[in-house]
Amino acid sequence: MRTESKGDRHVFAQATPELPVRDVIAAQIHYRDRLGFTIAWHNEDGRIGAVAHGACAIFLRGVDGPIAPVTLWIFAADVDAACRDLTALGADIVDPLADKPWGLRQFTVRDGDGHLIHIHHDL
Template sequence: MEKTRLAQPVAQLPVEDVEKAMAYYVEKLGFYIAWLDESKWIGAVHRDEIAIFFRRTEEPFTPNIHWIFAEDVDASYLEMKNSGVDIIDDIEDKPWNQRQFTIRDLNGHLFYVHHDI
């Protein structure tokens, strides 16, 4: 049987407030709003090849961890730093042959922004 083509997975992040999460990603991270359900319980943002869904939850949740590949991780670091993003680990070369830094969004979700060395 021939395999069908698959694309990148899309993260769905639990959040306290979908509109606030979307505004943060637009203002701080340079995403644009892809869509927002009229109930405002689910929505999505998009930037370059990344799509992220947000789903409102009233239950406690554990923040997620995701990896984002950056073509120029040093430029991405400066862009995010200048936008006031919460950078919790500064940019550095890691022993696993990646140059990376870590950001945290307003709901506590972590993103390792990296580039292979």
């Protein structure tokens, strides 16, 4: 991955979150079928893998035991179209598309492991 520096400050390019999941392959299928991602890869034993959608990538790691859900924020160039597409795919939309008082137009989906994903665009 290429990094840049600005003067004496280091500048990061992007972040890739890693989510704990009960079953990597099942999670990848859920992200593909319900959230419109593509399955990028998984290792031979299926304990880690990734999904991607445009410039967004998410690593998925299989864990034993309980999962503490996390929250992700994903920027969408056209949040209205994203909401229409995910609704058509049967995504679990837990907070409908709306303009929020904090200056975002957003909606929220829950994945198969309980993680919340806020999909948003600036107002």
